[in-house]
Amino acid sequence: xxxxxxxxxxxxxxxxxxxxxxxxxxxxxxxxxxxxxxxxxxxxxxxxxxxxxxxxxxxxxxxxxxxxxxxxxxxxxxxxxxxxxxxxxxxxxxxxxxxxxxxxxxxxxxxxxxxxxxxxxxxxxxxxxxxxxxxxxxxxxxxxxxxxxxxxxxxxxxxxxxxxxxxxxxxxxxxxxxxxxxxxxxxxxxxxxxxxxxxxxxxxx
Numbered sequence: 001x002x003x004x005x006x007x008x009x010x011x012x013x014x015x016x017x018x019x020x021x022x023x024x025x026x027x028x029x030x031x032x033x034x035x036x037x038x039x040x041x042x043x044x045x046x047x048x049x050x051x052x053x054x055x056x057x058x059x060x061x062x063x064x065x066x067x068x069x070x071x072x073x074x075x076x077x078x079x080x081x082x083x084x085x086x087x088x089x090x091x092x093x094x095x096x097x098x099x100x101x102x103x104x105x106x107x108x109x110x111x112x113x114x115x116x117x118x119x120x121x122x123x124x125x126x127x128x129x130x131x132x133x134x135x136x137x138x139x140x141x142x143x144x145x146x147x148x149x150x151x152x153x154x155x156x157x158x159x160x161x162x163x164x165x166x167x168x169x170x171x172x173x174x175x176x177x178x179x180x181x182x183x184x185x186x187x188x189x190x191x192x193x194x195x196x197x198x199x200x201x202x203x204x205x
Contacts, residue, residue: 030068030075033162033198037061040196042081046172047187056088056097058111065115065198067162069150074118074128081111083134101179108135116140124148128166134175143168143194159199166194 040061045053058081065077084105086097098105117129128143148163169191173181180186 030066030073032064032066032201034201035061035063035079036161036197036199041194043193045191045193046189049185053187054088054093056086058082058085059087060085063113072120072126074115074126077115077128077130079113081113083109083111102177104135113141132170132175135177137175139170139174141168141170153199157199159202161200162198164194164196164198168192 037060042058042061043055044057045055048054060082061079063077063079066075067073067077068075083103084098086094086103086105088094088097097103103111112133113130114133115128115130119127119129121127124147126145126147128145130141130143131138132141143166145164145166148165150162151160153159153161169189171188172178172190173188181188
């Protein structure tokens with residue numbers, strides 16, 4: 001009888017940590033993070049007549065994503081760029097890029113990236129798959145992503161914040177942007193680099 005009680009006691013002791021791990025308080029939950037537009041950069045690079053790359057950026061962006069840190073799962077997310085916020089440090093060129101030969105910003109004022117999948121590749125790296133909608137066309141794009149830091153911000157808003165870098169290379173012709181390709185004036189491959197901070201929504205603990 002005493003042996004049976006000891007066995008039951010041992011089984012209970014083993015079961016308790018497992019039950020605690022599965023309790024609602026211990027299970028990780030997805031959190032919503034909002035892009036901090038004061039700390040966001042997207043830079044693009046494209047070759048000009050084979051001489052040197054032209055670099056530019058988009059200066060207006062908004063977006064958010066849902067991420068479970070413990071499970072390391074990105075369940076959804078979207079970034080929206082204002083196409084007429086493009087900037088290459090040359091007004092005439094900027095006007096050209098906003099026109100019909102390139103971004104056609106009057107007809108397509110937004111460029112949208114929507115997350116469709118995520119794969120962990122290392123301790124703080126992964127690949128984010130998403131649909132990039134531009135010029136009325138949508139194609140899949142894969143971003144190489146690095147989580148640089150996750151912590152409470154040391155000043156200012158003092159909210160829990162993620163710091164992220166990402167990059168990808170795409171062919172603009174996949175979206176029907178073919179200006180300058182025949183004459184080899186403007187390259188087809190475009191390299192994109194992202195750097196941003198994302199703040200966890202208030203009340204998400």
